[in-house]
Amino acid sequence: MAFExxxxxxxxxxxAELRGELDSSSVAAFTLGFKExxxxxxxxxxxxxxxxxxxxxxxxWTAFLNEFRRLGALGAEIKLASMQPDAKRVYSLxxxxxxxxxxxxxxxxxxxxxxxx
Amino acid sequence: xxxxxxxxxxxVMGVVLSLTLIITGIMSFMLLSIHKKSLINExxxxxxxxxxxxxxxxxxxxxMKYELESAKILKEAMQNKGxxxxxxxxxxxxILAHNDMTRVKKKYKAPGKITGxxxxxxxxxxxxxxxxxxxxxxxxxAKHKAKTGTVRVAVSYDxxxxxxxLTYINIALVTVIAVILxxxxxxxxxxxxxxxxxxxxxxxxxxxxGDLNHKIVIKSKNELGLLAGAFNEMTDDLKRAQKTALExxxxxxxxxxxxxxxDSLLPKKFPDMGKYEAxxxxxxxxxxxxxYYDVIPLMAGKFGIVMADVSGKGVPAxxxxxxxxxxxxxxxxLNADPVRVLINLNNGLLGRVEGNIFATIFYAVLDTAKGxxxxxxxxxxxxxxxxxxxxxxxxxxxxGAAIGILKGNDFESxxxxxxxxxxxxxxxxxxxxxxxEARAASGARFGMNRVAESLQKNxxxxxxxxxxxxxxxxxxxxxxxEQSDDIAVLTVGRTA
Numbered sequence: 001m002a003f004e005x006x007x008x009x010x011x012x013x014x015x016a017e018l019r020g021e022l023d024s025s026s027v028a029a030f031t032l033g034f035k036e037x038x039x040x041x042x043x044x045x046x047x048x049x050x051x052x053x054x055x056x057x058x059x060x061w062t063a064f065l066n067e068f069r070r071l072g073a074l075g076a077e078i079k080l081a082s083m084q085p086d087a088k089r090v091y092s093l094x095x096x097x098x099x100x101x102x103x104x105x106x107x108x109x110x111x112x113x114x115x116x117x
Numbered sequence: 118x119x120x121x122x123x124x125x126x127x128x129v130m131g132v133v134l135s136l137t138l139i140i141t142g143i144m145s146f147m148l149l150s151i152h153k154k155s156l157i158n159e160x161x162x163x164x165x166x167x168x169x170x171x172x173x174x175x176x177x178x179x180x181m182k183y184e185l186e187s188a189k190i191l192k193e194a195m196q197n198k199g200x201x202x203x204x205x206x207x208x209x210x211x212i213l214a215h216n217d218m219t220r221v222k223k224k225y226k227a228p229g230k231i232t233g234x235x236x237x238x239x240x241x242x243x244x245x246x247x248x249x250x251x252x253x254x255x256x257x258x259a260k261h262k263a264k265t266g267t268v269r270v271a272v273s274y275d276x277x278x279x280x281x282x283l284t285y286i287n288i289a290l291v292t293v294i295a296v297i298l299x300x301x302x303x304x305x306x307x308x309x310x311x312x313x314x315x316x317x318x319x320x321x322x323x324x325x326x327g328d329l330n331h332k333i334v335i336k337s338k339n340e341l342g343l344l345a346g347a348f349n350e351m352t353d354d355l356k357r358a359q360k361t362a363l364e365x366x367x368x369x370x371x372x373x374x375x376x377x378x379x380d381s382l383l384p385k386k387f388p389d390m391g392k393y394e395a396x397x398x399x400x401x402x403x404x405x406x407x408x409y410y411d412v413i414p415l416m417a418g419k420f421g422i423v424m425a426d427v428s429g430k431g432v433p434a435x436x437x438x439x440x441x442x443x444x445x446x447x448x449x450x451l452n453a454d455p456v457r458v459l460i461n462l463n464n465g466l467l468g469r470v471e472g473n474i475f476a477t478i479f480y481a482v483l484d485t486a487k488g489x490x491x492x493x494x495x496x497x498x499x500x501x502x503x504x505x506x507x508x509x510x511x512x513x514x515x516x517g518a519a520i521g522i523l524k525g526n527d528f529e530s531x532x533x534x535x536x537x538x539x540x541x542x543x544x545x546x547x548x549x550x551x552x553x554e555a556r557a558a559s560g561a562r563f564g565m566n567r568v569a570e571s572l573q574k575n576x577x578x579x580x581x582x583x584x585x586x587x588x589x590x591x592x593x594x595x596x597x598x599e600q601s602d603d604i605a606v607l608t609v610g611r612t613a
Contacts, residue, residue, distance in 0.1 A: 021560070024402075024601055055562065057554060057602065058428040062474065065522070094477060094496035095518020098527050 002026070005033035013045045013110050014038075019052040022060035030063055038067070043075045047109045051082035061096055068100050081109040125314070126307040133303035134296065141292045152284050154236075156277045160199070161237050164253035164272045167194050171203060172255035172268040179205055179213050179266055180259040184221070187214035194270065201250050201271040202228075205257055213266050228252065228271060241274055249274035313341040320348060329356040375435040376401060379408075382435075382442050388414040391485055392613050395422075396580035398588065400604045407434035407476070408549045408605035409442060413449050418485040421449040421458075424497065424547035424607050428519075429474035437474055441466060441520070445480070455480045455493035456532045463495065463520045463528050475521040479547055483539070483609065490545070491536045495520045498550060501569055503576030503583075505542035510569045510576065513537065544583060544610040546572050551602035555591045558598050563591055580608035 003026035004019040016037055022030055038046070048064070050056075056064075068078045080102040083091060091097055103109035171194050178186040187205065194203040195216050204215040206225040215221050229244035239251050250271040257265045313335045320333035329352045335345040379401065387395040395412050407427025412420050423445060427434040444465045448458045458480055466476075479500055481492035492500070496519030499512045516533040523531070539545075548568070555563040567590065575586035584606050591604075 023554075055554075058426065058475075058477070058550065062428045065475070090498075093498065093514070093516075094475070095522045095528070095531060098518060098523045098531075 003029050005030060005037075007037045009041075010110060013047060013113055014041045015047045015049055015106060015110075017049040017052065021055040022053060022063070023055065023057035024059040027059045027063045030060070031066070034067055038071055038076070045113045046071065046076060046078045047106055048078060048080050049082055049106050050080055050084065050087060051106075053087065054084065056087045056090065058094075061090065061094060064100060065096065077113070079103060079109045079112065081106045124311060126304070126311045129307035129310065130300065130303040133299050133306070137295055137299035138292075141295050145288045145292065148288060149281065149284060153277070153281055156280050157235055160251065160272055160274075160277055161235050161239060161253075163197070163199075164239065164251060164270060165237070165255070167197055167200065167203070167272075168253040168255035168268050168270045170194070171205075171270065172257040175205055175214065175268065176257040176259040176265045179257060180263060184214065184218075188216070188218055191216040199273045199276040201248075201273055203268070203270045205266040205268050207266045208264070225269070242271075249278075310341075313337065313345070317341070317345060317348065320345075324348075324352050324355075329353075329359065371432045375432045378432070378435040378439060382409055382438055384411055387412045388420065390420055390483075391418070393420075393483065393485055393609060393611050394580055395607065395609045396584055397608070398584050398604070398606045400600070402551070402600050402603050407438040408551070408603040409438050410547065410605055410607040411442070411445075412607075412609070413446055415450060415453075415482065419453070420483045420485065421445075421455075422481045422483055422490075422545070422547065422607070422609055423478065424500070424549065424605065425476055425478040426497065426549040426603075426605075427474060427476040433474060437466075437476065441476055441478070445478075449480075449482075453482065454534070455482050455491050456534045459493050459495045459517065459520070459532060460529050463523075464525075466520055467524060475519040477519045481545075488539050488611070489536060490539055491534055493517065493532055493534050495532075496522070498553065499565065500548075501546040501572050502537065503544040503546070503572050504540065505544075505577065506540050508573075508576065510573045511537075512565070512569065539611050541611055541613050542577070544572070544576055544580065544608060546583065546587075547607040547609070549603060549605045551600060551604040552587070552591065552606060554602060555595050555600060555604070556598060557595050561594075563594050567594065580610045583608050583610075 002020050003022055006017045006019070008015045008017070014037060016034060018030065020026065064080070071078055078100060080100055082105055083102055088102070091102060101112070103112060171190060175187050175190045178190070191203045191214055194200060202216055204220070204225070205213045207213045210225050212220055212223050212225050227242065228250060229242040231240055232243045232249065233241045235241065235251055239253050241249060241251050243249050251274055253270045253272065255268045257268050259265045316335060317333060320331055323331040331352065332349055333345040335342045383399055384397070390412070397410055399408065399410070407429060409423065409425040411423040413423065415421055425438070425441060427438050427441070429437070441462065444462055445458070448461045448465070452458050452461065459478065462478070476495070477497040478495040479492070479497035480494070481490050483490050492513060492515055494515040494517045496517055499514035502511045502513060504511060513535055515535045516531055518528055518531045546568070553563055553565050553568055568587065571587045571590045572583065575583045578586070587606060
């Protein structure tokens with residue numbers, strides 16, 4: 001399935017819903033799409049909703065780390081939500097869990113922003 | 118430029134000039150002929166009216182032979198412009214009265230030879246001295262309708278010629294002015310056309326010589342302005358295309374360098390491991406990644422076994438792989454513990470790895486004397502082990518994190534070491550995610566289970582055969598779909 005990125009906002013939190021497969025062939029689509037969203041909102045709280053993202057290759061994880069660090073430098077935050085089991089395995093195997101926070105649902109991720117301000 | 122080049126300017130000017138000449142010529146001809154007709158008409162009316170006037174007034178005097186009165190009437194008639202003579206000729210051809218009294222009673226003689234007639238049929242004569250005149254006649258009829266003679270009045274034809282001459286001069290003047298104006302107009306018009314064309318031609322020449330930054334400035338909003346706009350767009354497109362081509366070339370060069378770098382890192386043959394053998398296969402994807410495998414001979418029958426995958430692509434990934442290989446080879450020889458090797462590797466590379474490239478590494482130390490393997494993993498996925506005794510495939514994935522993501526204790530505390538025994542004919546299958554993530558046209562991935570099934574099927578064979586079997590299974594699964602990631606497989610097995 002082709003990669004898609006869709007944006008919505010909920011109580012000031014920017015939610016980017018990713019669908020399809022994120023690998024070396026679609027990573028550019030993610031980077032461009034997310035750049036457009038982040039250029040619009042700038043320093044904000046972001047959640048990547050990965051519920052419908054069926055596959056993430058190492059290129060995809062690299063892109064997540066890139067965006068996390070790029071936006072982090074601007075004072076923005078990114079959190080991951082609703083990761084599929086395979087992705088979650090790689091997420092902790094590679095150690096990305098030590099850098100980007102992940103939550104079971106978008107709501108939990110949004111709530112965590114509320115708690116930490 | 119071509120020597121035979123003839124500017125459009127001259128062509129335009131030639132056409133405009135010719136048209137002006139033709140139009141003024143036709144108009145002059147028409148004007149002159151109309152003018153001539155009207156002049157003749159006017160002279161004729163006047164001549165006829167003078168002749169009739171004389172005829173009406175003179176008839177009775179002629180009848181009564183009042184010569185003085187007759188001469189007075191004729192003299193009065195002579196006051197009219199252009200009148201040459203006026204006379205009354207009797208029916209016998211003898212002049213009865215004449216403005217020149219000496220001619221009276223002499224025989225009337227035609228004033229010269231006939232050269233033509235006017236539209237009203239009055240005769241045009243040319244006198245021996247070359248003068249042209251028109252003779253008008255009227256019958257002088259006295260009371261009781263007695264015919265007394267024929268009045269003959271000559272009016273100079275040169276009057277018409279002189280009036281026409283003046284018209285000729287005027288027309289010639291107008292024609293000259295029209296030609297001068299049309300030449301100036303044609304020059305301005307042709308310059309207005311050729312100037313932007315020359316600017317365009319110059320621009321095309323400059324762009325053709327390679328300067329695609331040159332812009333053609335034509336302010337007019339007509340077709341030439343449109344053409345200049347299109348030309349500027351074309352040079353912009355060409356510039357973009359050239360840039361893309363250069364970038365592509367640079368990228369191809371980079372990929373070639375990366376490919377050569379990576380190729381130079383991979384071992385061409387493995388060290389002699391006694392009862393153990395190793396076999397490897399590597400196939401890069403179109404975009405070079407950074408897969409690396411190795412068997413490093415250590416002290417006392419020990420060997421370091423490596424399978425690594427750098428997440429980035431191209432030269433940066435290949436360079437990091439070079440660094441990683443260097444540090445790993447040193448650390449492997451200095452430390453017997455695979456966990457310590459990975460910690461030192463992370464510490465050594467963390468500061469130097471720019472950007473967000475990370476590397477997953479599976480590192481194990483094979484002790485051939487003890488028949489044991491100690492393994493650790495920096496975020497690499499599981500390896501598979503074929504246990505010959507049980508004909509079973511086992512999967513091992515020591516915990517950890519990829520090199521380049523976490524620092525110090527965050528990294529160290531995650532690492533786990535697993536030790537397993539290696540029995541006779543047991544096989545270790547190490548690979549990168551290019552294998553498990555190989556994609557079929559349907560979108561399905563090969564997956565870890567299929568790798569295990571392949572190993573289960575071929576585990577009893579040699580390392581090379583296990584690999585061949587695995588690659589064949591992948592090819593059947595993907596249906597020849599182009600691989601998106603590098604494929605690297607390292608099989609290490611105990612022969613006896």
